[in-house]
Each structure stands twice: as C-alpha cells, then as structure tokens.
Amino acid sequence: MHLINRRSGMVSVALAAFACTLPAQAAPDEQLSSIQKKWAECQYQSKDEDNQIYCMENLVKMSEKALKQQPERPDLKVWLAISQSSLAGADGGMGALSLVKSAKVLLEEVIEQAPDTLAGSAYTSLGSLYYKVPGWPIGFGSDKKAEKMLKKALTINPDGIDPNYFYGDFLAEDGRKKQAIEYLQRAAKAPPRPGRELADKGRQADIAKRLKDLGV
Incomplete structure (x- = not known):
C-alpha cells in the first residue's frame, strides 16, 4: 500500500475497491476475501483517479459493515484501517489526516490485542503509515517508529x-x-x-x- 508521502508533502495513497455491498450472509472468510479482492481490483485496475476515489469510498463502507457485523475480528479491523488509509491517499484534502489517524488507532488496537493477525499485517500497515505520513506538527510520522514496526513485521513474516x-x-x-x-x-x-x-x-x-x- 502507498500512503501519505511526507517527503513530497503530498497525499499519494492508493488502496480500495469498486462499489459493492457485502452480503449479510457471507461467511467470515468470504467477507475477508471479498474485501481483499475488491482492494486489489481498485488498486491495480482503476481507470482514473475519480474512479479510484469512488472505489475507495465504497471499500471503506464495505469494511465498516463487515466489522460492525463481527466487531471481535481483528483481521477485519486491519482491513478497515487499510481502507481508510487508501481513501486518504487517493482523495487527499483536509480529511486525509483524520482518516489515517483513525487507521492508526485501529492498527494499534490489533497490535495490542492480536499482534499475529494476518501474519503481522498490522505492523506492516502501521509502519507504512509512520514513514509516509507527515511528522509533527502536521501528523504523526516518524522514521524511527516506522523502522521499528516494519522490522517487527519481518520477524513475524x-x-x-x-x-x-x-x-x-x-x-x-x-x-x-x-x-x-x-x-x-x-x-x-x-x-x-x-x-x-x-x-x-x-x-x-x-x-x-x-x-x-x-x-x-
């Protein structure tokens, strides 16, 4: 996932999915695989910027719905964080930092409660945020924390x-x-x-x- 490029001072994230509704009856693994599939479609098959933003907005809704249905699942929490980060980077603007801050909270919760979820993906995602998001006073970016998170992800996977x-x-x-x-x-x-x-x-x-x- 690409996130906010603090070295260029521009938001440049790309992650999400085409508009769709997650079936209420979907099994847990189907929920997760549907989100992952839609993310990949939007990330790598979107025709233009507007289409990608639209996809990401819907992926966030899709991820929120899945997590609301099963709030105990840390894997869905990770993917909601990824969805929010993706929308932040694609859309930019004043709302980007609020989205990545929300994603940061979700990832920290997963690390505290179930750090091995999805082979340590919370560490990878949070580490990426730390080196892409601007540092203080604009954001929470930190190269030191980024390296710590990414190295931890590598010890797990x-x-x-x-x-x-x-x-x-x-x-x-x-x-x-x-x-x-x-x-x-x-x-x-x-x-x-x-x-x-x-x-x-x-x-x-x-x-x-x-x-x-x-x-x-």
Missing part, C-alpha cells in the same frame, strides 16, 4: 511480500540503497498467496518499478 516490499521502500526513501535492494529482491521472491493473484501481480509490478528506480 520474514518471507512475506508486503513486509519485505515496504521495508525496502522505507530504506530506499531513507537513502540506504544497498539494503533497500536486498529487501526488495526478497519481496520479489516471496511465495504466492492463494486467492490473491491480482494483488501479488500488482505488488510485483511495484517491486520491479522500485528496483528500476534504484538502478537494478
């Missing part, structure tokens, strides 16, 4: 595509080119995730672009 990609991206932004390449190449070799083929394909494209930017 060392071979995962997302923790390796985001740590590599963080290192690249921090000017640590050699280390960045190492983690990005690890991300490129990550095992495929069943049922998340579109997300994996899109993320591999992100990895290839980042490596190209680094001269690889």
Whole structure:
C-alpha cells in the first residue's frame, strides 16, 4: 500500500475497491476475501483517479459493515484501517489526516490485542503509515517508529511480500540503497498467496518499478 508521502508533502495513497455491498450472509472468510479482492481490483485496475476515489469510498463502507457485523475480528479491523488509509491517499484534502489517524488507532488496537493477525499485517500497515505520513506538527510520522514496526513485521513474516516490499521502500526513501535492494529482491521472491493473484501481480509490478528506480 502507498500512503501519505511526507517527503513530497503530498497525499499519494492508493488502496480500495469498486462499489459493492457485502452480503449479510457471507461467511467470515468470504467477507475477508471479498474485501481483499475488491482492494486489489481498485488498486491495480482503476481507470482514473475519480474512479479510484469512488472505489475507495465504497471499500471503506464495505469494511465498516463487515466489522460492525463481527466487531471481535481483528483481521477485519486491519482491513478497515487499510481502507481508510487508501481513501486518504487517493482523495487527499483536509480529511486525509483524520482518516489515517483513525487507521492508526485501529492498527494499534490489533497490535495490542492480536499482534499475529494476518501474519503481522498490522505492523506492516502501521509502519507504512509512520514513514509516509507527515511528522509533527502536521501528523504523526516518524522514521524511527516506522523502522521499528516494519522490522517487527519481518520477524513475524520474514518471507512475506508486503513486509519485505515496504521495508525496502522505507530504506530506499531513507537513502540506504544497498539494503533497500536486498529487501526488495526478497519481496520479489516471496511465495504466492492463494486467492490473491491480482494483488501479488500488482505488488510485483511495484517491486520491479522500485528496483528500476534504484538502478537494478
């Protein structure tokens, strides 16, 4: 996921899904997979900015509904946080920081209550927020906290595509080119995730672009 780029001072997040309604009778795994699938469609298949914003707005609603139905599920809480962060980056504007602050609270709750949820995804997502969101006095961004969160994500899921990609991206932004390449190449070799083929394909494209930017 891309989030708010505090180094450029611009909101540039991209995550969410096409408009749809989550069936009330959907089983728990169907709820989660529906949200993940719609996120990947919007992230990697949206035709333009307006379409992507519309998708993300609906993904937030979809995620909110799922969590309201089953508030005890930390995995749905993680995905609501991702949805909110996605909308913040796509739409920008004055409401972006309130969205990412809400996402931060959700992710902190998951880390406190069920840190291993989705192979430590809360750490990955919160770490990404910390290095993309502006720092004080505008936001809560912190490179120190970002690195701590991303390293923790890697201890839980060392071979995962997302923790390796985001740590590599963080290192690249921090000017640590050699280390960045190492983690990005690890991300490129990550095992495929069943049922998340579109997300994996899109993320591999992100990895290839980042490596190209680094001269690889």
